[in-house]
Amino acid sequence: MGGWAIAVHGGAGVDPNLPAERQEEAKHLLTRCLNIGISALRSSLPAIDVVELVVRELESDPLFNSGRGSALTANGTVEMEASIMDGDGRRCGAVSGISTVKNPISLARLVMDKSPHSYLAFSGAEEFAKQQGVEMVDNDYFITEDNVGMLKLAKEANTILYDYRIPITGLESCAASVESPIHMNGLPISVYAPETVGCVVVDGQGRCAAATSTGGLMNKMTGRIGDSPLIGAGTYAGELCGVSCTGEGEAIIRGTLARDVAAVMEYKELGLQDAVDYVIKKRLDKGFAGLIAVSNKGEVAYGFNCNGMFRGCATEDGFMEVGIWE
Amino acid sequence: MGWAIALHGGAGDIPKDLPPELREPREACLRYCLKMGIDALKAQKSPLDVVELVVRELENNPYFNAGRGSVLTSNGIVEMEACIMDGITKNCGAVSGLTTVVNAISLARLVMEKTPHIYLAFEGAEAFAREQGVETIDSSHFVTPRNIERLKQAKEANKVQVDYNTRPIPKDDKPPAPSGDSQLGTVGCVAVDSYGHLATATSTGGLVNKMVGRIGDTPIIGAGTYANKLCAVSATGQGEAIIRATVARDVAALMEYKGLSLKEAADYVIEESAPRGTTGLIAVSATGEVTMPFNTTGMFRACATEDGHSELAIW
Numbered sequence: 001m002g003g004w005a006i007a008v009h010g011g012a013g014v015d016p017n018l019p020a021e022r023q024e025e026a027k028h029l030l031t032r033c034l035n036i037g038i039s040a041l042r043s044s045l046p047a048i049d050v051v052e053l054v055v056r057e058l059e060s061d062p063l064f065n066s067g068r069g070s071a072l073t074a075n076g077t078v079e080m081e082a083s084i085m086d087g088d089g090r091r092c093g094a095v096s097g098i099s100t101v102k103n104p105i106s107l108a109r110l111v112m113d114k115s116p117h118s119y120l121a122f123s124g125a126e127e128f129a130k131q132q133g134v135e136m137v138d139n140d141y142f143i144t145e146d147n148v149g150m151l152k153l154a155k156e157a158n159t160i161l162y163d164y165r166i167p168i169t170g171l172e173s174c175a176a177s178v179e180s181p182i183h184m185n186g187l188p189i190s191v192y193a194p195e196t197v198g199c200v201v202v203d204g205q206g207r208c209a210a211a212t213s214t215g216g217l218m219n220k221m222t223g224r225i226g227d228s229p230l231i232g233a234g235t236y237a238g239e240l241c242g243v244s245c246t247g248e249g250e251a252i253i254r255g256t257l258a259r260d261v262a263a264v265m266e267y268k269e270l271g272l273q274d275a276v277d278y279v280i281k282k283r284l285d286k287g288f289a290g291l292i293a294v295s296n297k298g299e300v301a302y303g304f305n306c307n308g309m310f311r312g313c314a315t316e317d318g319f320m321e322v323g324i325w326e
Numbered sequence: 327m328g329w330a331i332a333l334h335g336g337a338g339d340i341p342k343d344l345p346p347e348l349r350e351p352r353e354a355c356l357r358y359c360l361k362m363g364i365d366a367l368k369a370q371k372s373p374l375d376v377v378e379l380v381v382r383e384l385e386n387n388p389y390f391n392a393g394r395g396s397v398l399t400s401n402g403i404v405e406m407e408a409c410i411m412d413g414i415t416k417n418c419g420a421v422s423g424l425t426t427v428v429n430a431i432s433l434a435r436l437v438m439e440k441t442p443h444i445y446l447a448f449e450g451a452e453a454f455a456r457e458q459g460v461e462t463i464d465s466s467h468f469v470t471p472r473n474i475e476r477l478k479q480a481k482e483a484n485k486v487q488v489d490y491n492t493r494p495i496p497k498d499d500k501p502p503a504p505s506g507d508s509q510l511g512t513v514g515c516v517a518v519d520s521y522g523h524l525a526t527a528t529s530t531g532g533l534v535n536k537m538v539g540r541i542g543d544t545p546i547i548g549a550g551t552y553a554n555k556l557c558a559v560s561a562t563g564q565g566e567a568i569i570r571a572t573v574a575r576d577v578a579a580l581m582e583y584k585g586l587s588l589k590e591a592a593d594y595v596i597e598e599s600a601p602r603g604t605t606g607l608i609a610v611s612a613t614g615e616v617t618m619p620f621n622t623t624g625m626f627r628a629c630a631t632e633d634g635h636s637e638l639a640i641w
Contacts, residue, residue, distance in 0.1 A: 090570040096541075097448060117533075117540045118566045122423060122448040124539015186442055217443075223450010224443045225422075232548040232572040250444050254416040256548040259572045260579070267583035285416070 003298040003316030004041040006201045008033050008054055010064040011194025012247040012290030013184040014308030014324055023324055025063055030312035030322045033057050037201065038314055047201040047209035047242070048086040048109075055082070055105040055211045058197035062144050064310070066197040067103060070142050070215020072151045073222045078142040080215050081229040082108045083119075087208035087237035087296075094229040097122035099142075102135040105213045108229070110134065119229065142215070154219040157188050182307055184288055185217055185248045189307065196228050198235070198244030202294040204316075208242035210235050210258070217249060227252035232259035240265045241272060243293045247306060251287020255279070261293055271295075276303040328614040328632030329367040331517045333359055333380055335390045335626030336510035337562045337606025340640060342623070348389075349640070355387045356628040356638055363517060364630050373517040373525035373558070374412050374435075381408070381431040381527040384513035390626075392513040393429060394468050396531020398477040399538050404468040404531055407447075408434045409545045413524030413553035413612075420545035423448035426462040427455045431529045434545075436460065445545060468531075480535035510626075512544055514560030514608060516553070520632065522612035524558040526551050526574075533565060543568035548575035556581045557588055559609040563622060567604035571595070577609055592617045 008030055037054045045053070059067025070078045082104040083094035093112025096119075098104045110132050111120050120128055129136060182189040196214040203209075212235045214228040226249030227234035234245045236258035243258040252258075260283050264275045272295040280291070280303040290304025292311055300313040312322040335352055359380050366376045385393025385408075396404040407422040408430035419438025422445070424430050436458050437446050446454055455462055514528040528551045530544045542565030543550035550561045552574030559574040568574075573595055580591035588611040596605060596619040606620030608627060616629045623641065630636040 092570060094541075115537060116566075117537060118569050119541040119546075120537060120539045121541055122539055124537055127538065221441060221443060221446065221450055221454065223446045223448055223453070225420075225445040225447055230445075230546050230548075231569050232546070232575060236572075250442070253444050253547050254418060256552070256572070256575045259548055259575055263576070263579040264583055267579060 002206065004202060004204050005294045005298050005300040005313070005315040006034065006037045006041060006050065006199070007292035007294060007300045007302060007311065007313040008037065008058070008199045009244065009246055009290070009292045010058065010197050010310030012304045012309035013189065013194045013288055013306045014310065015189045016182070016307055017190065026310050026324065027322050029061055029063050030310060034312045034314050034320065034322070037199065041201070041203060044204060047203040047207045048084070050201045050203065051199045051209045051211035052084060052105055052109050054199040055197060055213050056103050059103050059105060059213055064197045065194060065215045066213040068142050069144050069147065071218040072143065072147050074219050075222050076148070076151060077139055078215055079222065080104045080142070080213070081225060082211070082213035083229045083231060083235040084108045084112060084211040085209065085231060085235050085237040086112070087239055087242055090238055092118050092231045094119040094231065095121065095125045096225050096229045097223070098125060099139045100126060100136045101129045102137050105211055107134055118231070150218055154187055158186070158219065184306065185250070187218060194246065194310065196234070196246040198246060198292060200242040200244050200292050200294045202242065202296055202298060206296040208237045208294055208296055210237040210242035210244045212244045232256050234258060236262055238262045239296060241293055241295045243291055245289055245291040246309065247289025247304070248287045251284055252289050255283035255285070255287065257283055257289060257291060261291065272299045273301040276301045280305050327520065327522070329517070329519050330610045330614045330616045330629070330631040331360070331363045331367060331376065331515070332608035332610055332616050332618055332627065332629035333363065333384070333515040334513065334560065334562055334606065334608050334618070335384060336512050337620045337622045337625035338510040339603070339622060340510070340624035342641060352389045352626055353638065355384065355389060356626060359383050360628040360630055360636070360638065363515065367517065367519060373519050373523050374410070376517045377515040377525045377527035378410060378431055378435055380515040381513060381529050382429045385429050385431060385529050388470050390513045391510050391531045392529040395470050395473065396468050397534040398469065398473050400535050401538050402477060404465060405538065406430045406468070406529070406531055407541065407545045408527070408529035409547065409551040410434045410438060410527045411525065411547065411551055411553040413555055413558055416554055418444055418547050420445040420547065421447065421451045422541050422545050423539070424451055425465040426452060428461040428463055431527050433460055476534050484535070512550070512562035514562060516558040516560050516608050516610045518558065518610045518612060518614060524553045524555070524610065524612060526553040526558040526560050528560045548572050550574060552578055554578050555612060557609050557611045559607055561605060561607040562625065563606055564604040567601055571599040573600055573605060573607060577607065588615045589617045592619050596621050
């Protein structure tokens with residue numbers, strides 16, 4: 001009982017044919033971020049500060065779909081969103097439609113701490129960012145060559161999905177048989193950018209916090225908001241736990257996934273792992289998603305019903321694990 | 327069993343001495359909308375259609391904080407948001423940051439039915455509205471003199487509070503804007519038909535003098551709006567409090583996970599989860615029950631059930 005615990009994720013729904021070196025890169029990044037969080041926890045930084053710190057690191061690295069390296073909108077631009085919640089008091093902050101703020105999670109934190117509101121979006125959020133003097137960059141900073149290529153494939157795949165005469169090219173790199181390739185949110189898994197990064201922490205005082213950040217769905221309509229900035233869907237933290245979700249945004253919203261983990265713990269008195277399993281099994285209908293969670297008792301858990309989730313977790317008693325597949 | 331419907335025009339610190347010229351038009355609108363909703367249910371319209379048409383009517387009425395009559399942002403413009411959810415399928419649609427769309431709730435429904443997404447906001451939502459050919463109008467259409475006055479009072483109250491650190495001086499004995507009826511947020515409707523199908527819809531202009539780009543609880547599934555197979559809920563009040571307490575989802579969660587009845591679940595959320603003075607909600611269950619609890623001074627509300635019960639009240 002007790003002790004700190006931390007989990008991080010880099011998105012759920014992974015191409016089974018992801019090249020080995022990409023898998024290694026991902027595991028290194030997750031390990032590095034876990035270690036950053038662990039050091040912070042050992043210096044007694046509160047949970048809310050640790051989750052922000054770790055997600056900043058994930059945003060700054062171009063590997064995952066958040067901050068730099070975000071998926072692109074149908075217009076080829078980046079629109080990022082993020083949310084953060086402090087279980088101690090259930091304060092929260094969220095932002096959407098961010099295009100020039102280097103670290104959206106920190107802006108979400110400022111919304112929580114320095115504004116009278118919980119959620120700011122688009123030009124209003126950017127204006128607030130300027131007033132707060134946060135680091136701003138050109139939208140180009142966030143765009144990577146990889147994602148420009150992915151967007152092109154995504155657009156082609158969308159056309160292909162609706163035109164039966166055209167042979168399905170671009171999917172032959174997918175290991176799953178071409179007759180039934182894996183799809184997430186309408187995209188073949190080879191071009192789907194696992195949405196989101198996140199971190200959940202319980203500190204040595206038993207306080208839980210959660211933070212989630214994303215560039216969103218590849219080829220999304222401009223103005224589309226997913227689950228990541230929505231408290232109760234992609235992010236939630238209360239007295240009992242902290243949760244961050246990833247996967248098909250629309251499925252996570254309908255399933256109010258993050259809140260439901262906490263709700264089954266509160267109202268059905270399930271333990272953390274049971275709550276996570278319950279929600280993944282029962283709240284997703286036909287949707288695909290994953291989540292990470294910590295409890296105020298120092299436990300850590302994760303679950304996903306799709307093909308893989310980039311994740312890592314560690315607890316104070318020395319347990320540490322980084323993984324991608326089941 | 328049997329159909330049931332409830333609608334609200336906002337919960338908040340509604341003064342008991344609300345003058346007749348402010349009270350009567352709102353009561354009349356609630357009465358009219360209730361009748362519209364009842365007629366639609368009797369004509370076997372789906373609950374999704376019923377909640378949309380009732381909320382459209384509430385949006386069009388300038389006395390409520392949605393559509394025309396929306397409160398103003400700190401820049402003196404409107405930024406409207408809305409959300410709709412179908413209980414059986416849990417399909418939902420939400421919009422935020424609208425400035426020219428006459429009926430935000432209908433755009434939310436189009437997001438649900440015509441896009442692969444759930445939530446569109448600001449320029450992207452306005453562009454979608456144009457693609458869909460929904461009715462748009464110059465944003466000055468939504469602005470009413472009363473809301474211009476409210477904004478002015480809110481700004482002065484903020485200024486006074488900062489300069490003197492005292493309560494602002496009331497004008498003409500009306501309560502100071504920030505704690506008076508400018509707290510009024512939102513309109514909403516929940517309905518269940520005789521087959522137990524549920525739907526909910528909520529729409530709002532948000533908070534007086536809000537920062538540009540501020541999003542409240544209304545478009546956040548699980549906060550201001552939620553429906554599943556057990557119940558349909560629409561909440562109103564202080565957005566930030568409703569988000570933190572995931573009000574609408576919690577009513578359903580308590581029913582599902584703790585086996586509480588609709589009334590018990592709604593009362594629990596209002597009394598225990600949401601801070602006093604911040605929240606009201608309307609809810610119906612699949613078995614035709616209805617409840618409308620609030621922990622604020624008042625909530626403009628009305629409801630009716632198939633067995634002939636009907637109610638319209640403010641406090």
